[in-house]
Amino acid sequence: MIKTDELRGIIAKNGLSQADVASKIGITPKTFYEKMKIGVFGSDEIQIMIDELNITDPASIFFAKE
Template structure:
């Protein structure tokens, strides 16, 4: 399960919008919003977000237990 609340916070802390992140991972903003809603991203997309957002502990965001 992805902690979308934490991911949104990190996106904002880095000065990006969700639209910016959509562009980084190569999807449309609409697709990004849908992925956030259902909490599912591909491994390549996760890797790009970890690098771009300098996420130090990706496990607590992308592989969180409920």
């Protein structure tokens, strides 16, 4: 389960919008919002977000336990 609130915070801290991140990972903003809603991204998408957003502790965000 992805901690979407933390991910949103990191996106904002980087001065980006969710639409910007969607573009970076090669999906539409609508698809990005849907993936945020269900909390599921592909491994390639996660890797791009880790790299582009300079996420230092990805496990705590992308592989969080409820």
